[in-house]
Amino acid sequence: DAKTTQPTSMDCAEGRAANLPCNHSTISGNEYVYWYRQIHSQGPQYIIHGLKNNETNEMASLIITEDRKSSTLILPHATLRDTAVYYCINAGNNRKLIWGLGTSLAVNP
Amino acid sequence: DAGITQSPRHKVTETGTPVTLRCHQTENHRYMYWYRQDPGHGLRLIHYSYGVKDTDKGEVSDGYSVSRSKTEDFLLTLESATSSQTSVYFCAISEGVGARQETQYFGPGTRLLVL
Numbered sequence: 001d002a003k004t005t006q007p008t009s010m011d012c013a014e015g016r017a018a019n020l021p022c023n024h025s026t027i028s029g030n031e032y033v034y035w036y037r038q039i040h041s042q043g044p045q046y047i048i049h050g051l052k053n054n055e056t057n058e059m060a061s062l063i064i065t066e067d068r069k070s071s072t073l074i075l076p077h078a079t080l081r082d083t084a085v086y087y088c089i090n091a092g093n094n095r096k097l098i099w100g101l102g103t104s105l106a107v108n109p
Numbered sequence: 110d111a112g113i114t115q116s117p118r119h120k121v122t123e124t125g126t127p128v129t130l131r132c133h134q135t136e137n138h139r140y141m142y143w144y145r146q147d148p149g150h151g152l153r154l155i156h157y158s159y160g161v162k163d164t165d166k167g168e169v170s171d172g173y174s175v176s177r178s179k180t181e182d183f184l185l186t187l188e189s190a191t192s193s194q195t196s197v198y199f200c201a202i203s204e205g206v207g208a209r210q211e212t213q214y215f216g217p218g219t220r221l222l223v224l
Contacts, residue, residue, distance in 0.1 A: 032211060034211060034212070036213075041218075042217065042218070043199050043201075043215030043216050043217055043218050044152070044199070044201075044213075044215045045215070046212050046213065046214060049211075049212065087151070091211035092211075096154055096157075096167065096168070097152075097154070097211065097213065098151070099144075099151030099152040099153070100151045101149075101150075101151055102151070
């Protein structure tokens with residue numbers, strides 16, 4: 001079973017920020033929080049990851065709570081092309097990622 | 110995009126026939142993975158490789174075998190395909206070192222239908 005909990009689906013208006021939450025209350029000290037997304041029929045795509053500090057790259061921002069039990073992926077200005085399933089995963093170094101069903105994000109015009 | 114190709118992209122086969130799927134990378138990454146994706150399930154790891162001729166089982170390895178004779182190629186074989194192996198198969202690669210050691214890059218997928 002996945003070690004993270006995400007809402008099944010979310011909606012967002014085009015141009016607005018999309019904030020996708022993830023609970024990972026059992027995360028270990030050496031596990032990173034990874035976010036991937038999967039656009040329909042394509043392979044998953046890496047977005048961002050972090051250990052305990054907030055992270056930002058060209059795609060998104062990742063906010064991790066101080067206790068590391070939850071995180072939020074932020075897409076600052078969502079576009080229609082951001083419609084996808086978003087996966088939050090805790091990963092150490094054992095090579096075996098456990099994927100849940102993710103959050104299906106619909107960006108609406 | 111990471112240089113990962115999968116072949117074939119689509120395949121229809123009959124129950125009981127052998128099937129081999131190929132994953133090819135041009136990134137010289139150490140780790141390679143095979144996943145399957147089915148409705149109602151997250152991606153599930155079948156097998157992975159941590160080097161040439163070094164492989165390990167994932168959570169759904171029964172009925173599948175793998176081989177890696179070169180860094181760039183990772184083959185997944187269904188010795189005798191069954192209808193339960195109808196799925197979308199994804200290959201992934203990762204460097205396996207440093208802060209991005211678990212960052213995996215995925216191929217486009219192979220859609221397999223076993224009749």
